[in-house]
Amino acid sequence: MTTIAVLGNGRVGGNLSAALTRAGHQVTVANRTPGAAAEAARTARIVINATPGAGSLERLVALRGELRDKILVDVSNATVDGPDGLPADLIYPGSSLAEQLQEALPETRVVKTLNTMLFPVMTAPTTLTQAPDAFLSGEDPQAKQTVRELLVTLGWRKEWITDLGGIRTARATEAAILFVPHVMRSSGFAPFAISIAR
DSSP, X not given: OOEEEEEOOSHHHHHHHHHHHHTTOEEEEEOSSTTHHHHHHHTOSEEEEOSOHHHHHHHHHTTXXXXXXXXXXXXXXXXXXXXXXXEEEESSTTSOHHHHHHHHOTTSEEEEOSOSBXXXXXXXXXXXXXXXXXXXXXXXXXXXXXXXXXXXXXXOOGGGEEEEESGGGHHHHHHGGGGHHHHHHHHOSOOOBOOOOO
16 A cells, blocks of 8 residues: 555546555545645655646645655646647647656656556556557656556556656657547547557
């Protein structure tokens, strides 16, 4: 059992918190009341950023003290939305939200993952007809191993989890979000993940 704080209680955060609770972890979900995120982060070993990516950096920098020495699992994508509400461009071209977070929070171990799929796949990877991939980006090998083990409790098989390397590799997975609106317009809202055919 791991103590986990989920920041964000929308579709992504709600889905993750429910699945992690079912998997036996002790989960706190931070709502929007003042101080809730700080209290949740202070008492957790792992903090999951499931807040909207456009405002994540500002929100998390405000929690610098609470996030010190914690693992921050960033599942968000920082995008500019188009007129239909779907991602149209990246907020940090030539960089990534994960890199910005790691730079701003040097005493926090940031790991990027689960951002290359629609949210139902995050907690139910075996429901797809083909094996999906979950990618890990981060500077701390031990933190990535901890996150790898966390993903296994959500149903991810070890061979489906690929460590891409340092936090700079997150710019590649974050850019993959630009596939999403085109796929959804083409085939509708059916769960899918970006995966590497081998």
